[in-house]
Amino acid sequence: MMIIDMHCDTVLKAYQEKCRSAFSFPSAHFDLSRMQGAGVKIQFFALFPGLSSALSPYRQAILLADYFGEQLQKNSGIIRLITSRQSLLQVIDSPQRGALLTAEGGEVLEGNLRKLGILYQRGVRSLCLTWNHRNEIADGAAEIKPEGLTLFGRQVVKEMNNLGMVIDLSHIAEPGFWDVLELSAYPVLASHSNSRFVWEHARNLTDDQIRGIAQRNGVVGLNFVADFLGKPGSGPEQLLRHIDHICGLVGDDYLGFGSDFDGTDNLLTGIKDVTFFSEFIAYLYKQNYKETTIRKLCGENVLRLLQEIL
Numbered sequence: 001m002m003i004i005d006m007h008c009d010t011v012l013k014a015y016q017e018k019c020r021s022a023f024s025f026p027s028a029h030f031d032l033s034r035m036q037g038a039g040v041k042i043q044f045f046a047l048f049p050g051l052s053s054a055l056s057p058y059r060q061a062i063l064l065a066d067y068f069g070e071q072l073q074k075n076s077g078i079i080r081l082i083t084s085r086q087s088l089l090q091v092i093d094s095p096q097r098g099a100l101l102t103a104e105g106g107e108v109l110e111g112n113l114r115k116l117g118i119l120y121q122r123g124v125r126s127l128c129l130t131w132n133h134r135n136e137i138a139d140g141a142a143e144i145k146p147e148g149l150t151l152f153g154r155q156v157v158k159e160m161n162n163l164g165m166v167i168d169l170s171h172i173a174e175p176g177f178w179d180v181l182e183l184s185a186y187p188v189l190a191s192h193s194n195s196r197f198v199w200e201h202a203r204n205l206t207d208d209q210i211r212g213i214a215q216r217n218g219v220v221g222l223n224f225v226a227d228f229l230g231k232p233g234s235g236p237e238q239l240l241r242h243i244d245h246i247c248g249l250v251g252d253d254y255l256g257f258g259s260d261f262d263g264t265d266n267l268l269t270g271i272k273d274v275t276f277f278s279e280f281i282a283y284l285y286k287q288n289y290k291e292t293t294i295r296k297l298c299g300e301n302v303l304r305l306l307q308e309i310l
């Protein structure tokens, strides 16, 4: 079973904890040996500018990219960076694992389109346009009276389309979300967002938003953050409610996983770390989910999107 996980914050956590290896990191939710054991084939790694330092968001992203690049080099026999359709297919056809580098929060561009090009050269292939607050591109989900894409935001969307970068709409407020859907020539992701119908939370997607993503052949990535999923104390059965609702709404071609490992201390009860994936797949079989649905959910839907955009 090919598993693709569209979001983790392990790079920031490893850097903050001064780890010499982000890939051998027992206190994190994720590291290389557990990734292999759990069957994760491709992991998206976010550069999230959350360092408590005086460095600007862009500088933080570069610093984290440098750190991650060194880690990748040291583990190049096992995992490689995916930067093109060709490298994606090579990873799929080999025993190697793939890493897809993303940036979380368009503030890393600091309003400068040239910085998008530099991040692209550094291997970044997806950008989450906002985090929870306002930036130069658009407003995040925590803004009280959010507005849509700015002029700069529109330039970013077009340039991401030109470069072959994946636009990620997790965290963005609704006006910007709909502006992007209207403007983008390619499908989009919401890499780590759940259903707001199942559980009311500003970080979750409404049914209309999920339909909008599906109509454009995009993918919604379920995360494992307890607060975003349901009542305190809910277990993995709560994930099934989100899966069932989204599949009931748009079918099983638009759903994937975006765990948010190492981006939260608040995982759903029963989830310890990346090894949960193999337990959860067994659980899905036990609950009589169709094998084709499980395959699509685990990775095939995301693979389709990556093949189209990269």
Ligand SMILES: [Zn+2]
Binding pocket: 104, 170, 171, 192, 263
């Ligand atoms: Zn996030």
